Amino acid sequence: MIDDWKVSGFLEISHTADWAIRVWAPDLAGLMEESARGMYALMGCQLQLVPVIERSFEVQNGDAEDLLVAFLAEILNYAEQEKVGFESFNVRITHNYLAAQLSGGIIIHQGKEIKAVTYHNLSIQQIHDRFEATIVFDV
DSSP states (O other): OSSSOSSSSSEEOOOOOEEEEEEEHHHHHHHHHHHHHHHHHHHOEEEEEEEEEEEEEEEEEESSHHHHHHHHHHHHHHHHHOOEEEEEEEEETTTTTEEEEEEEEEEEESSSSSEEOTTTTOOOOEEETEEEEEEEEEE
């Protein structure tokens, strides 16, 4: 449990073969945002924010874990296909539906590559006043 830490955030944790982060936020939308920030940090992404690039997408998928994987897979796809990363996130979640409006810029440096977001031991839990999850990335 992450009692003494700030309200939202992420932390890289050790994993035998892949990369993993522990993420926490006061709500599911915040958990999505911190997960994206954590993924970009693992990748070592640096963005050029002029001009600003905006994207939006919607995901309708099973449960909260499905939404999280689909959200991260979508922004990972932008990084791979368009070399675009995001720093500003407006995420809305209702039931099994997620709408995201994102702004960012061109990725000018990426230190490492993530192949995929996995479901390995993925479980979003509400603990007291926040949501927490551990996310494993295939590298």
